[in-house]
Amino acid sequence: ETGVTQSPTHLIKTRGQQVTLRCSSQSGHNTVSWYQQALGQGPQFIFQYYREEENGRGNFPPRFSGLQFPNYSSELNVNALELDDSALYLCASSFFSRETDTQYFGPGTRLTVL
Amino acid sequence: RKEVEQDPGPFNVPEGATVAFNCTYSNSASQSFFWYRQDCRKEPKLLMSVYSSGNEDGRFTAQLNRASQYISLLIRDSKLSDSATYLCVVPLNQAGTALIFGKGTTLSVSS
Numbered sequence: 001e002t003g004v005t006q007s008p009t010h011l012i013k014t015r016g017q018q019v020t021l022r023c024s025s026q027s028g029h030n031t032v033s034w035y036q037q038a039l040g041q042g043p044q045f046i047f048q049y050y051r052e053e054e055n056g057r058g059n060f061p062p063r064f065s066g067l068q069f070p071n072y073s074s075e076l077n078v079n080a081l082e083l084d085d086s087a088l089y090l091c092a093s094s095f096f097s098r099e100t101d102t103q104y105f106g107p108g109t110r111l112t113v114l
Numbered sequence: 115r116k117e118v119e120q121d122p123g124p125f126n127v128p129e130g131a132t133v134a135f136n137c138t139y140s141n142s143a144s145q146s147f148f149w150y151r152q153d154c155r156k157e158p159k160l161l162m163s164v165y166s167s168g169n170e171d172g173r174f175t176a177q178l179n180r181a182s183q184y185i186s187l188l189i190r191d192s193k194l195s196d197s198a199t200y201l202c203v204v205p206l207n208q209a210g211t212a213l214i215f216g217k218g219t220t221l222s223v224s225s
Contacts, residue, residue, distance in 0.1 A: 033212055042201050042215030056212045105157035
């Protein structure tokens with residue numbers, strides 16, 4: 001196991017609602033990245049947090065927002081849910097350095113929007 | 115060209131077969147590359163990293179051709195347990211903490 005945990009495991013929401021997903025990083029890691037994986041697709045980068053600040057963002061609208069806490073855990077918030085937001089949401093933790101470091105993925109949260 | 119493009123698959127092979135997956139990437143400045151494996155309804159897990167011309171780990175060999183912006187993954191002597199989706203990955207940033215994934219290629223190994 002990677003030591004990265006996510007909650008909840010599954011979630012069902014309706015269009016227009018808001019959702020918060022949580023991620024607990026692997027011990028010693030200071031960077032969290034979030035990804036959205038739709039069925040049959042590869043994960044798509046949403047954004048990354050380093051030292052509690054957003055440190056890069058993919059092509060996602062502002063209704064996708066996040067937080068990173070002092071203990072390096074993180075939240076992904078999605079407002080005004082749309083049907084296309086139904087996906088597996090993955091977080092990955094790593095130690096940010098100048099050199100490439102391995103990212104460790106959590107098991108994901110499967111979100112269904114009805 | 116898409117940022118990362120892979121063979122669509124699926125690949126259906128018998129046990130013991132050799133299978134190769136191809137991947138092309140658009141950012142010529144990319145320095146490192148990865149292959150991840152993802153089992154059904156599970157998270158991706160790092161299979162191999164490629165920093166120079168290639169890398170070998172047991173039955174798995176990854177090769178990189180920078181001139182053609184092409185990466186391949188070769189699996190020899192396929193096992194049933196190799197059945198999974200293989201994702202070609204290129205970092206968005208130098209630290210590799212933001213990744214661009216291909217759509218993945220599904221491999222099914224049968225007995």
